[in-house]
Amino acid sequence: MTDGTRANQTGQRAERVIACMLRERGYSFERQAYLGKSIYSHKLYCDFFVSNIPEFPGGLIIESKWQGSGGSADEKFPYLVENVRQVFPCPAVIVIAGGGHKPGAVAWLKAQVDGEKVFAVLNLEEFLCWMNKGLSDPVCSSEGYCTGLAV
Known part of the structure; x- marks a missing residue:
């Protein structure tokens, strides 16, 4: 298995963990x-568009960024941030995982947080x-349909 294939698979596992967390809630x-x-x-x-969180009535995007060892995933952070700012229709939470991101890259990414x-x-x-x-x-309604808006 190539390093790229392994990174892709572990990144998908991280996304499945996030999906499980969202379904659980x-x-x-x-x-x-x-x-x-x-x-x-x-x-x-985007990795996830969540439509029914009361605190985010216009939706929330969740982006998962996995890097298990040295590589270039964190070099794509500026591209992600500019898309969030210019294109994304709603706020985004970026989830970093794997422990392999460069410390300077993570610090830079955290410095981009604007709370909006x-x-x-x-x-x-x-x-x-x-x-x-x-x-x-x-x-959720009695039929099981859930929304993010209080009734």
């Missing part, structure tokens, strides 16, 4: 949601804590 989400054109005018997708578009940069454990303590449960 009852949030509705779309994986690989199409957002439009990137800052380079290419098709742009780049809402937060969290590791997986911080993300779990934030979901458990910082977010309300979705409101």
Whole structure:
């Protein structure tokens, strides 16, 4: 197995963990949601578009960035941040995992947090804590349909 294949698989595992966390909380989400054109005018997708978190009535995007060892994933942070600022239709939380990101890159990424578009940069454990303590449960109807809006 090549290093690129291994990195792709471990990144997908991290995304599955995030999906499991979202399902456990009852949030509705779309994986690989199409957002439009990137800052380079290419098709742009996000890892997760979550539509029913009460604190984010216009939606929340979650981007998962895995790097298990030295590599170039963190060199793509500026591209991600510019897309978040210029293209994403709602706030984004960036989840970093794997422990292989360059410390300077993580510090730079965290410095980009504005609490609005780049809402937060969290590791997986911080993300779990934030979901458990910082977010309300979705409101669900008797038919099981959940929304982020209080009835």
